[in-house]
Structure formats: structure tokens, C-alpha cells
Amino acid sequence: MSVGFIGAGRMAQALSRGFISKGIVKPQKMMASDQSESILDFMKKQGVSTTNCNIELVERCDLVVMAVKPHLVADVLQEISDFFTTDKMFVSIAAGVPLEVLETNLPEETRVLRAMPNTACLVHAGATVIAPGKFVRNGDASLVQKLFQTVGLCYVGTEDQLDAVTGLSGSGPAYAFATIESLADGGVKMGLPRDMATKLAAQTLFGAAKMVLESGKHPGQLKDEVCSPGGTTITAMHELERGGFRGTIMDAVEASALKAKEMG
Numbered sequence: 322m323s324v325g326f327i328g329a330g331r332m333a334q335a336l337s338r339g340f341i342s343k344g345i346v347k348p349q350k351m352m353a354s355d356q357s358e359s360i361l362d363f364m365k366k367q368g369v370s371t372t373n374c375n376i377e378l379v380e381r382c383d384l385v386v387m388a389v390k391p392h393l394v395a396d397v398l399q400e401i402s403d404f405f406t407t408d409k410m411f412v413s414i415a416a417g418v419p420l421e422v423l424e425t426n427l428p429e430e431t432r433v434l435r436a437m438p439n440t441a442c443l444v445h446a447g448a449t450v451i452a453p454g455k456f457v458r459n460g461d462a463s464l465v466q467k468l469f470q471t472v473g474l475c476y477v478g479t480e481d482q483l484d485a486v487t488g489l490s491g492s493g494p495a496y497a498f499a500t501i502e503s504l505a506d507g508g509v510k511m512g513l514p515r516d517m518a519t520k521l522a523a524q525t526l527f528g529a530a531k532m533v534l535e536s537g538k539h540p541g542q543l544k545d546e547v548c549s550p551g552g553t554t555i556t557a558m559h560e561l562e563r564g565g566f567r568g569t570i571m572d573a574v575e576a577s578a579l580k581a582k583e584m585g
């Protein structure tokens with residue numbers, strides 16, 4: 322199977338690196354189109370063929386990944402639509418562009434899937450949910466899932482879940498960055514050097530996330546296990562509860578999801 326990326330920016334580069342490193346798609350079977358030569362240089366270095374022509378890419382690839390910014394999707398669809406056939410698959414990672422818009426702007430019965438990845442795909446620790454459109458065939462969703470699993474976790478879901486996914490894992494890295502910064506600020510306030518505090522904070526979130534994923538234990542149980550009676554951690558947890566920590570995070574997920582719904 323040949324895979325093409327329309328738009329060879331950060332996400333396309335992360336995905337192509339993932340496909341190559343996991344041996345899922347060979348570089349010779351990949352192509353990228355972009356208007357920027359300097360952007361295409363990265364793809365060339367990986368052995369991926371490049372073009373400035375989106376139509377050439379569509380003609381030569383079995384699976385086309387739309388990886389331009391959302392406001393450019395309509396123009397690109399108009400450009401490529403006549404060259405799309407039902408033996409090809411179309412995957413859009415453009416945030417907030419609904420399946421219906423994609424399907425109605427491509428030929429009847431085009432096999433379309435929409436993906437909501439997050440920025441951590443850039444370091445192969447992403448979280449993605451894919452939503453199959455109405456014309457996908459058996460095996461299409463699992464194939465695309467396999468591709469996104471090369472850059473992290475990937476679930477197959479439904480389009481009506483994607484606003485909630487945006488609120489959680491799509492916007493979530495920003496909440497985590499702010500948490501890391503806050504932890505580091507606390508450490509600095511209590512006398513640690515900034516660099517050490519930031520690295521300790523990041524490693525703490527990384528380690529806690531790894532424990533949740535690897536132990537399969539409920540996060541509440543893991544939290545209980547580190548709260549000794551009358552100890553430091555339960556004392557700090559009390560402060561977090563007093564500040565509305567968990568309710569605030571839930572509010573943030575809800576706000577982002579509602580905003581995504583409003584924009585979609």
C-alpha cells in the first residue's frame with residue numbers, strides 16, 4: 322500500500338517517521354506534497370518521494386492523509402476531488418472538519434476516516450481516536466488504527482466522540498504543560514534550581530502516567546497507595562481538593578469539548 326501526505330508539516334513528518342520506524346510502510350511507498358521546498362527536504366532525507374502537486378500525489382497513492390491546516394481543507398478537496406476513486410482511502414487529521422464535509426466534497430462512496438491525534442505524536446507518545454465514515458470497508462479502520470499506533474495510542478471511535486476527545490487528549494497536553502510548569506514553580510519557591518525543578522516535574526508526570534498505563538490500576542488506587550496516614554502527600558491532596566483541582570480539570574475538558582462542538 323502506498324501512503325501520501327498532502328501537507329508535509331509537523332504532523333505528516335511525525336507520522337511518516339512512525340510508519341518507517343515501525344516498518345509498517347516503506348519510505349519508497351510514501352509520498353508527500355507541499356508548497357514549501359524546505360519542508361519537503363525533511364521527507365526527502367527519509368527517502369520519501371515528494372511533489373508540489375497534490376493531484377500527482379492522489380493519483381499515485383492508495384491512502385491519502387490530509388495534513389494541511391483546517392482552513393485550507395476545502396480548497397484542497399476541490400483541487401483533488403476529480404482524481405479520487407473508491408479504491409483509495411482518505412484520512413483527514415484536520416481538527417474540526419466533519420466527516421460529512423469531507424464525504425460531500427469527494428466522489429460518492431469515497432472511503433473517508435477522520436482522526437483526532439494530539440501533539441505528542443511528534444514524540445511517538447500520541448493519543449489518537451479515529452472515526453470511520455459511512456463508506457469504509459471491513460478492515461479500513463483497523464488498518465488506519467495500525468498506522469496511528471506507530472506514533473502512540475489509537476482507538477477506533479465514533480465521530481460524535483471527537484469533541485470530547487478534543488477536550489481530553491487533543492487539548493490535554495496544554496493542561497499537562499501547565500501542570501509541569503506549576504509543579505516546577507512550587508519546587509523553585511521551595512528552593513530548587515529551575516532546570517532541576519522542571520525536569521523533576523516532567524519526569525513525575527511521565528512516571529505517574531506510565532504507572533497508570535502499565536499497572537492497569539485505577540488512578541484513585543495508585544493515589545491512595547502513595548498517601549500515608551497523616552503524611553505529606555495526603556496533606557498536599559487536601560490543598561488540591563480545597564482549590565477545586567479535580568473539578569477545574571473536568572471544567573477544562575468540558576469547556577474545550579463544547580468549544581470544539583461550537584466550531585465544528
Ligand code: NAD
Pocket residue numbers: 327328329330331332333354355356357360375387388389390391393397414415416437438439440441
Ligand atoms: P503544519 O503547519 O506543520 O503543516 C501543514 C503543511 O501544509 C505546511 O507544511 C504547509 O506548507 C502545507 N500546505 C499548506 N497549503 C498546502 C496545499 N494547498 N497543499 C499542500 N500542502 C500545503 O501543521 P501541522 O501541525 O502538521 O497540522 C496539520 C493538521 O493536523 C492540521 O489540520 C491540524 O488541525 C491537525 N492536527 C495537528 C495537531 C498538532 O499537534 N500539530 C494535533 C491534532 C491535529
